[in-house]
Amino acid sequence: MIDVKPVNRSKLTIIQNSYYPELLKGLGVTMRHFFGNLARHTGRAIGLKTKDPMVTILYPEKTRHIAPRWRGRHRLMTRPDGSPRCVACMMCETACPDDCIKITAGESPDGRIEKYPVAFEIDLLRCCFCGLCVEACPEDAIRMDSGYVALGGVTRSEFYLDRDFLLHNSEMTTHAQFPGELDGMVVKRVDLSKQSGGH
Amino acid sequence: MPRIQIDGKPVEVPDGLNLIEAARLLNIEIPHYCYHSGLSVVGSCRMCQIELEFNGRKSIALGCNTLAADGMQITTTSDEIRSIRRAVLEFYLQHHPLDCPICDDAGECDLQNYYMEHGLHDSRVDLAEKKHKHKVIDVGPTVVLDSERCILCTRCVRFCREIVGKDQLGVYGHGSDAELMNVPGTKLDNDYAGNVVDLCPVGALTDKDFRFKRRVWYLKRTPSVCTGCSRGCNISIDWETSRSYKDSGRRIQRLKPRYNKMVNEWWICDRGRYSYHAVDAPNRLLMPISNAEEREHGVSINAILARAAAKIEAIIDQNGSASIAVLGSAHSSNEDLFMLKRLFADHLKVQNIDVNLPGEANGSEDQILMKADLAPNRRGAQAIGAVPWGGEGQNGEAILEGAREGEFEILIIVDHDLTQYLGEKALHKLRKHTGYILYLSSHSNGMSEIADDVLPLAMWAERAATYTNFQGRIQRTSQAFDPLGLATPEWKYWYELAAMLGCKCDYETPQEVFNAIGEHTESFKGLRWDDLGDQGLMLTDAPEPAYRKIQCPNPLPAY
Numbered sequence A: 001m002i003d004v005k006p007v008n009r010s011k012l013t014i015i016q017n018s019y020y021p022e023l024l025k026g027l028g029v030t031m032r033h034f035f036g037n038l039a040r041h042t043g044r045a046i047g048l049k050t051k052d053p054m055v056t057i058l059y060p061e062k063t064r065h066i067a068p069r070w071r072g073r074h075r076l077m078t079r080p081d082g083s084p085r086c087v088a089c090m091m092c093e094t095a096c097p098d099d100c101i102k103i104t105a106g107e108s109p110d111g112r113i114e115k116y117p118v119a120f121e122i123d124l125l126r127c128c129f130c131g132l133c134v135e136a137c138p139e140d141a142i143r144m145d146s147g148y149v150a151l152g153g154v155t156r157s158e159f160y161l162d163r164d165f166l167l168h169n170s171e172m173t174t175h176a177q178f179p180g181e182l183d184g185m186v187v188k189r190v191d192l193s194k195q196s197g198g199h
Numbered sequence B: 001m002p003r004i005q006i007d008g009k010p011v012e013v014p015d016g017l018n019l020i021e022a023a024r025l026l027n028i029e030i031p032h033y034c035y036h037s038g039l040s041v042v043g044s045c046r047m048c049q050i051e052l053e054f055n056g057r058k059s060i061a062l063g064c065n066t067l068a069a070d071g072m073q074i075t076t077t078s079d080e081i082r083s084i085r086r087a088v089l090e091f092y093l094q095h096h097p098l099d100c101p102i103c104d105d106a107g108e109c110d111l112q113n114y115y116m117e118h119g120l121h122d123s124r125v126d127l128a129e130k131k132h133k134h135k136v137i138d139v140g141p142t143v144v145l146d147s148e149r150c151i152l153c154t155r156c157v158r159f160c161r162e163i164v165g166k167d168q169l170g171v172y173g174h175g176s177d178a179e180l181m182n183v184p185g186t187k188l189d190n191d192y193a194g195n196v197v198d199l200c201p202v203g204a205l206t207d208k209d210f211r212f213k214r215r216v217w218y219l220k221r222t223p224s225v226c227t228g229c230s231r232g233c234n235i236s237i238d239w240e241t242s243r244s245y246k247d248s249g250r251r252i253q254r255l256k257p258r259y260n261k262m263v264n265e266w267w268i269c270d271r272g273r274y275s276y277h278a279v280d281a282p283n284r285l286l287m288p289i290s291n292a293e294e295r296e297h298g299v300s301i302n303a304i305l306a307r308a309a310a311k312i313e314a315i316i317d318q319n320g321s322a323s324i325a326v327l328g329s330a331h332s333s334n335e336d337l338f339m340l341k342r343l344f345a346d347h348l349k350v351q352n353i354d355v356n357l358p359g360e361a362n363g364s365e366d367q368i369l370m371k372a373d374l375a376p377n378r379r380g381a382q383a384i385g386a387v388p389w390g391g392e393g394q395n396g397e398a399i400l401e402g403a404r405e406g407e408f409e410i411l412i413i414v415d416h417d418l419t420q421y422l423g424e425k426a427l428h429k430l431r432k433h434t435g436y437i438l439y440l441s442s443h444s445n446g447m448s449e450i451a452d453d454v455l456p457l458a459m460w461a462e463r464a465a466t467y468t469n470f471q472g473r474i475q476r477t478s479q480a481f482d483p484l485g486l487a488t489p490e491w492k493y494w495y496e497l498a499a500m501l502g503c504k505c506d507y508e509t510p511q512e513v514f515n516a517i518g519e520h521t522e523s524f525k526g527l528r529w530d531d532l533g534d535q536g537l538m539l540t541d542a543p544e545p546a547y548r549k550i551q552c553p554n555p556l557p558a559y
């Protein structure tokens, strides 16, 4: 038996129903912040010790601070010789709650490595950026620290990242950008369509 | 019948049973690697040690080579046993590569399972000191060996020697250099090679056909019966449909043997093991085809059935049922053949019914499992009565002969590709003289090109059915997944056609059809679907065969 929990929704009072008092309340909040912030900025300007005023970040030229463990677009790591570190074990494919990773395994040409991904595709449109794939990987082959967090595109196919794109992805950003370097960093607008070979 | 006590539970076991098997009767598992119920006992893996109290003496004994005797008291889990198991496992894992993530056996590996259950120790061996052996060794046309993962249980060696009677694998070298290899000058190329992969408790032997295709935890398992030949070995279908982007969408990933003492014990042959490729073959028929008119536009199944019904009715009115011939198939299930007989023999009084054609493709036969007759249900066709009858009925050979001479107005053919039997000239003649050919098949072939109407058939994994093997054992298959396209089980077509031709039968499911067979057919009298169980039942007029150990007539000794 599934328990059903009834939710009591209280009826709107006459005052709430009459709309204007609530509207004024809301405007009041906006005004409080506006004048408060104005006062803090003015105070700062004339050298008073005020609380930190709010600033508007000039997005997209500037971004907020991005923590090093921020989960952005995936990348596949490479071995020193440039071959994928991934061994096509499909742990990430198994762990992914959204079924957005598609791996086809093949016999590796390198005798010491048994398996490698012949195809590795991530469908970003299904991805919920949970990071479970990264957690699951026994080879540290997949990461989400590429620094690309502002993703945009105009066709679906731009969001299907294939193996070579994901590998290439790792060359564009390096670890040196962390920690803290993304603070105020200029957002790279990546033209996904050029790289994923979509369309 | 010795009475023993296992973990305090009393049990009476048959004579000559070892303790591993005895514990199994109580659903207690004694861990083991080298022991296999179907092979001789070597007692080399040391995993199955248990505490034994007998005649007032306490000792540690091996579960596999201690036979149960009256008064034995066995403890399978004590602190001492646990520490023994942990120590044994530590030896096994000393040089083990532990590449579980890329090992195809991960998920069904006894080393993994027992480690999680009994080991859970930290390794005392430095990674750099681990011994390396050969990986990816091509031991035969179907099997790959990773000798680094091998735990030298010799199950595979014994299987080849004792069951197949061939000396193709052996352990060479001493101590920690010992390694499994092909016996020099041989390859693992016997007809049962695939079984060593099932036997191997670890991922040392992998099947080239399944290797890297799927992780085992993706697979779903459906019990079934092999339709590769008339023995009807019991199998499990391991399938997966949710990752259709892999291997061009093939749904069956592998077939595994399923134990049936009276049919195949633990084994299946490679012919059956890899027969599933036909199910997802690119030439499967997905749609009904009408070569007569609508080839371009497509046609519905109902339109074809309605046309067939109209033609049959008209011809019977005009010329009588003698100008109709029905060529069923011994590849069809009992239900299919029953409905075929019900409709054509009982209702329409067509006498020219048969399933046998001279010169049907035969396979090789041996004294282990394989039968030459590749049709899984010839015995069933006989028992159900899909045979020429009434004195004037013609058999398959005569039907073929008559069809060539234009004797029949309507030919109804299941599965048989007549283009394999007749030359071009004869085919041309047949086509010219026969008014209407209805062909039912799972795959497109020469016959589906020349028939007037073609209906797509569902295959064995796509439907529930029963088959009668050469001994007369009726066995069930289950439906693993839906048929491709519009393919439908054969009996359903006959059922629809029967309804159009005014033959009343009220069966909605194969279960109901089977129960009807039990009511109407002498050799199936009283049998019901639910009673068949997972091991099948004999035809009522077939004697239960004597038990025979499945092995070749001249096995080699273990060592």
Ligand code: SF4
Pocket: A092, A095, A096, A097, A098, A099, A100, A101, A122, A126, A127, A128, A129, A130, A131, A132, A133, A134
């Ligand atoms: S982040 Fe989560 S949803 Fe996205 S691919 Fe990884 S596991 Fe799947």
Ligand code: SF4
Pocket: A085, A086, A087, A088, A089, A090, A091, A092, A093, A103, A133, A136, A137, A138, A139, A140, A141, A142
């Ligand atoms: S978990 Fe890591 S190694 Fe395994 S398939 Fe995914 S990326 Fe490759």
Ligand code: SF4
Pocket: B096, B097, B098, B099, B100, B101, B103, B104, B105, B106, B107, B109, B110, B111, B112, B149, B202, B203, B204
């Ligand atoms: S054989 Fe078992 S323990 Fe060894 S690597 Fe394979 S799954 Fe892991």
Ligand code: SF4
Pocket: B149, B150, B151, B152, B153, B154, B155, B156, B157, B180, B199, B200, B201, B202, B204, B205
């Ligand atoms: S390959 Fe497998 S079955 Fe054969 S000896 Fe090694 S572990 Fe045992």
